[in-house]
Amino acid sequence: MKKEKKEYAQHEKDYIEIYQDQGYNSNFYFEDDKLINSETKKEYTPEDIQIVAEHRYEGMSDPSDMSILYVIETNKGEKGTFLMAYGPNADSEGTEFFNNxxxxxxxxxxxxxLKNT
Structure with a gap:
């Protein structure tokens, strides 16, 4: 089947809600060069995760206000999202983690x- 590009949402929170409805409910944070599930406290290195989608955003009123939403699956079966700034306002620890x-x-x-129609 041919994949067709669709635009479901305009804002990060809209995408997060859509992915949560699809089972991507875990929330993550960074600490000591690890991505950590805020609920289970399981820790992940860059090799432990799969990025299955990403969405980039520019601020409506300030184009330099940029963020990226990562949709993640871990090697321990956890699925969730991680939203972070990128560009000039990027967190260097997060940027390095995802670059690795x-x-x-x-x-x-x-x-x-990009889902099949």
């Missing part, structure tokens, strides 16, 4: 804008 995710662990297979 192996390319083979990155896809758009769950990207809601």
């Amino acid at each position: 995710v192996p390319e083979s662990n990155i896809s758009d297979e769950e990207n809601i804008n």
Whole structure:
């Protein structure tokens, strides 16, 4: 089947809600170069996660206000999202972590804008 690009949402929170409805309910934070599930406290290195979709945003009133939403699946079966700034306002620890995710662990297979119609 041919994939067709769709635009489901305009804001990060809209995408987060859509992905939560699809089971991506875990929330993550960074500490000591690890991505940590805020509920289970399981820790992940870049090799432990799959990025199955990502969405980039520019601020409506300030284009330099940029963020990226990562949709993540872990090697322990946890699924969730992580929202962070990128560009001039990026957190260096988060940027380095996601830059170190192996390319083979990155896809758009769950990207809601590219799902089969």
